[in-house]
Amino acid sequence: MIDSIVHMFSVVENQQHGSVFLVLAIGFVFGAIILYSRLDKFEKMAGFMIFEDTLVPRMAMMTVALSGIGFYFLTEYGYATYDVKPTLLGGLILGGILFGIGLVILGKCPSAFFVSVSEGRVDALVGVIGGMFGGLAFSLGYPWIKNILGADLGKIRLTDFFQGYELTVILVMSTILLTVAFLIPTIDYKDPADD
Amino acid sequence: MPRQIPWWVGGISMSLLFYFTFSVWGADRPIGASTGMSYISNMIFGITPQESEYAAMIEESGAWEAVMLIGVFFGGLFMSLFVTKTFHISYIPTLWKERKNSSIRSRMIWSFIAGFLLVFGARLAGGCNAGHILSGGSQIAVSGMIFAVVALGTGMITGRFFYKKRRKADD
Numbered sequence: 001m002i003d004s005i006v007h008m009f010s011v012v013e014n015q016q017h018g019s020v021f022l023v024l025a026i027g028f029v030f031g032a033i034i035l036y037s038r039l040d041k042f043e044k045m046a047g048f049m050i051f052e053d054t055l056v057p058r059m060a061m062m063t064v065a066l067s068g069i070g071f072y073f074l075t076e077y078g079y080a081t082y083d084v085k086p087t088l089l090g091g092l093i094l095g096g097i098l099f100g101i102g103l104v105i106l107g108k109c110p111s112a113f114f115v116s117v118s119e120g121r122v123d124a125l126v127g128v129i130g131g132m133f134g135g136l137a138f139s140l141g142y143p144w145i146k147n148i149l150g151a152d153l154g155k156i157r158l159t160d161f162f163q164g165y166e167l168t169v170i171l172v173m174s175t176i177l178l179t180v181a182f183l184i185p186t187i188d189y190k191d192p193a194d195d
Numbered sequence: 196m197p198r199q200i201p202w203w204v205g206g207i208s209m210s211l212l213f214y215f216t217f218s219v220w221g222a223d224r225p226i227g228a229s230t231g232m233s234y235i236s237n238m239i240f241g242i243t244p245q246e247s248e249y250a251a252m253i254e255e256s257g258a259w260e261a262v263m264l265i266g267v268f269f270g271g272l273f274m275s276l277f278v279t280k281t282f283h284i285s286y287i288p289t290l291w292k293e294r295k296n297s298s299i300r301s302r303m304i305w306s307f308i309a310g311f312l313l314v315f316g317a318r319l320a321g322g323c324n325a326g327h328i329l330s331g332g333s334q335i336a337v338s339g340m341i342f343a344v345v346a347l348g349t350g351m352i353t354g355r356f357f358y359k360k361r362r363k364a365d366d
Contacts, residue, residue, distance in 0.1 A: 004238045011258040018222040020262060026216050027266020030226065033212065034267070035274040037205030042288035049347065050354040052290060052361075055202050060328065062206025067213045067333035080218045083225055085321050085331060087338040095320025096345030102312030104350040105305050105357060107288065109324035110317055111228035113310070114264055115271030120284045123306045130310025135236030137311070138318040142249035145319065158335045170335060181206070191289045194198070194281055 031115050040115040040124075042107030043189045049104045053189040061181040065174040072170050084155040091149035198279050213333060224259070225334065227326030228267075229317035231260025236314070294358040320346075 009020050017023070034040050037059060047053035074080035103109060106127045108116050113131070116124030138145065158173075159166040200208070215221040234257030237243075237250045244251035275282040287302045295301070317323040320342050322331065328346075331339020 001238070008234070008238070008258045008261055011255060012262050015255055015259065017224050017259055023222065023259060023262045024266040024269075026212070026222060026226070027263035027268075028270035028273070029212050029266075030263070031267035031270025031272075032274045033205060033208050033270075035271040035279065036200050037202065037208075038199050039205070040271065043290045046288075046354065047290055049350040050294065050358055055205075059202040059205045059209070060324075060332075062203055063209040063213065063329055064332040066206065066210035067217075067329070068335060070210060070214045071217055071333050074214065074218050079220070080223065082334050084334050084336045085327065085338045087336075087341065088321060089341075091319045091321060092338060092341050093345055095316045095318070096342050097349045098312045098316030099320060099323065099342075100316075100346040100349030101353045102309040102314075102316055103324075103346065104354040106309035106313060107291075109228070110232050110313055111264065111267050111323075111325055113313075114268045118268050118271035118282075119275040120282050121288075122284065122286050123288070123302050126303045126306040127310030127313070130307035131232050131314035132236040132239060133307075134311040134314035134316075135233040135318065136240050136242070138233065138315050139237055139240075139242050139247050139249045142247070149319070153337070156337045158337060158340070173335065181202075189290060193285065193289050 030111065031118070034112050034115045035119065040108055040112040040119065041191065042123075043191050044107075045109065045112065046104050046107030047189050052187065054184050054187045058181045058184050061177040065177040065181070068170050068174050068177075072167060082157070084157055086155050087153040088149045089151050089153065094148065196278055198281075209329075213329070217330075222259075224256075225326070225330035226263070227256070227260055227322060227330060228264060229260075229314060229323040229326060230257045231262075231264045232314050233257055233318055234261040235264070294361070316346075 012020050012023055038044055039056065039059065044053050044055050048056040071080065075082055106113065108124060108127065110131065113124045113127050117128060159169045162169050213226065216226050230253050233253055242250050244254050286299045287297065291302060320327065321338070322342065327339045327342040332343065
């Protein structure tokens with residue numbers, strides 16, 4: 001176990017994606033933002049999908065709207081590279097369905113549940129343990145599972161269909177997302193357990 | 196210090212972190228989490244890249260995300276102890292008590308099943324909320340958009356049947 005942890009750090013150190021310290025720092029800030037905005041709470045994530053709270057869609061829309069524009073300019077001026085996941089239809093649809101069911105029942109996603117554990121939530125810890133077994137099942141089953149992941153449509157982006165109008169597409173999308181985020185009414189589930 | 200930041204402050208802070216991580220000054224890659232979960236799971240159960248095709252595939256990005264998740268845990272711990280001061284041992288969320296039941300056993304069993312589905316589903320789809328919806332959406336990736344619609348749509352439909360309806364008297 002100790003060996004594999006040391007190995008993990010050395011794999012990170014040897015990639016061109018930042019030092020171990022930097023990656024830890026990125027995670028630290030990510031976790032801090034998740035906790036401080038209360039995104040890790042069941043009431044926020046599951047609450048959004050049963051219409052009890054609107055924090056999650058508003059914050060997510062704002063993040064995507066601003067990041068979309070920022071990513072475009074960073075890439076345009078050579079300070080970043082797009083790293084798009086392939087569109088594997090079978091995996092996306094089947095995986096999305098299972099993920100959606102898990103999300104509304106557990107009420108946290110695969111980074112927020114760590115944040116929830118750090119806040120003392122035992123149910124989140126049980127969720128993480130369930131997740132470990134989910135990961136195990138996937139790794140063991142992969143030789144069979146890989147056959148149902150297709151059809152592979154490649155690493156496509158919406159802007160690929162609008163060649164030459166990339167910035168326009170991004171600006172339109174971001175404007176729509178920001179407008180919707182501000183128009184969604186504030187529904188805030190007040191949790192008495194937080195007081 | 197306030198106990199919670201508003202959604203738009205959260206959105207702006209998250210975007211700034213995303214710019215930094217995505218750029219060459221940061222990590223030169225987008226943020227993701229579920230590959231890291233798979234990596235940690237392989238580590239715990241002793242599945243090595245030599246014997247598993249999947250472990251070999253995620254060796255590099257999985258290690259990166261696993262280290263990031265260690266940071267995520269301590270970031271959350273720091274905030275809950277010193278800033279929001281919300282750290283306390285709890286078993287059942289308030290809203291679950293209101294819309295489902297008050298049984299610790301039921302919450303734990305469902306949490307285990309849901310955690311399993313989350314990670315298994317995320318691995319099938321190739322990403323989760325972070326990698327597909329936030330990072331994917333920001334890159335205008337078609338995969339991220341399909342995932343968002345399918346996952347959130349299924350979640351809303353499941354929620355409608357899984358939880359009790361809110362009673363009028365509660366309003």
